[in-house]
Amino acid sequence: MWVKICGIQDVETAHMIADLGASALGLNFYAPSPRSIELSTAREVKAALSHKEISLVGLFVKHTLSEVTFICRELSPHMVQLHGDESPEFLAELAQHVPDIEIIWAFRTQDPDLDRLSDFLTKCDQCGKRPDYILIDAYSPQAYGGTGQLVPWEMIKENYLYDEWPALILAGGLTPENVHEAIQTVTPFGIDTASGVESAPGIKSQTMVEAFINQTKKI
Numbered sequence: 001m002w003v004k005i006c007g008i009q010d011v012e013t014a015h016m017i018a019d020l021g022a023s024a025l026g027l028n029f030y031a032p033s034p035r036s037i038e039l040s041t042a043r044e045v046k047a048a049l050s051h052k053e054i055s056l057v058g059l060f061v062k063h064t065l066s067e068v069t070f071i072c073r074e075l076s077p078h079m080v081q082l083h084g085d086e087s088p089e090f091l092a093e094l095a096q097h098v099p100d101i102e103i104i105w106a107f108r109t110q111d112p113d114l115d116r117l118s119d120f121l122t123k124c125d126q127c128g129k130r131p132d133y134i135l136i137d138a139y140s141p142q143a144y145g146g147t148g149q150l151v152p153w154e155m156i157k158e159n160y161l162y163d164e165w166p167a168l169i170l171a172g173g174l175t176p177e178n179v180h181e182a183i184q185t186v187t188p189f190g191i192d193t194a195s196g197v198e199s200a201p202g203i204k205s206q207t208m209v210e211a212f213i214n215q216t217k218k219i
């Protein structure tokens with residue numbers, strides 16, 4: 001199971017997350033978030049983890065194409081996570097500007113089905129670039145993400161076209177207590193959490209991260 005812990009803000013926490021065995025670590029460039037990071041600190045994190053086996057994911061929300069491109073060229077993360085309803089045209093242009101980057105596109109939903117996602121992927125095909133991964137998160141009118149709200153797991157299981165659509169990453173309110181059941185129900189490629197392993201907004205708890213990762217390894 002691919003496991004991403006999102007919203008790392010310092011080198012010490014980044015080492016802790018990598019040493020506990022996470023697959024990926026999220027660096028959040030959305031300034032209003034309590035988990036945001038400056039590019040200078042992100043560079044320090046990247047340098048500190050250069051010998052460790054963990055992917056870096058840059059998270060963006062409604063940034064311009066030139067902002068995302070600039071950070072990708074400066075930092076060379078393995079992946080970007082677009083979490084602000086970025087358009088199919090945006091994905092196609094980003095893929096041209098930063099050809100090697102893998103794109104996670106966040107679908108924030110409160111719908112009873114996945115029709116909007118299906119339409120989005122059709123438009124992506126017309127524009128020439130599909131996301132490499134779809135991350136499903138809960139929709140909230142208050143915030144773009146990091147809300148701790150759950151998504152309807154059963155609906156996703158019933159409606160996600162696992163064989164036709166990009167690999168699925170499940171997010172939204174995942175904690176050490178519920179992640180095992182979430183994996184059993186949805187059978188995603190990967191999972192992502194931000195607030196579910198924190199003792200306070202932006203502060204990752206080693207105990208909670210360890211428990212979370214252990215739960216993802218249970219069969």
Ligand SMILES: O=C(O)c1ccccc1N[C@@H]1O[C@H](COP(=O)(O)O)[C@@H](O)[C@H]1O
Nearest residue numbers: 006033145146148171172173193194195
């Ligand atoms: O974590 C944030 O503050 C955040 C802000 C804006 C967009 C995305 C954000 N995080 C992503 O939100 C989901 C769910 O978070 P949570 O586990 O429910 O707290 C996750 O994909 C984070 O990467």
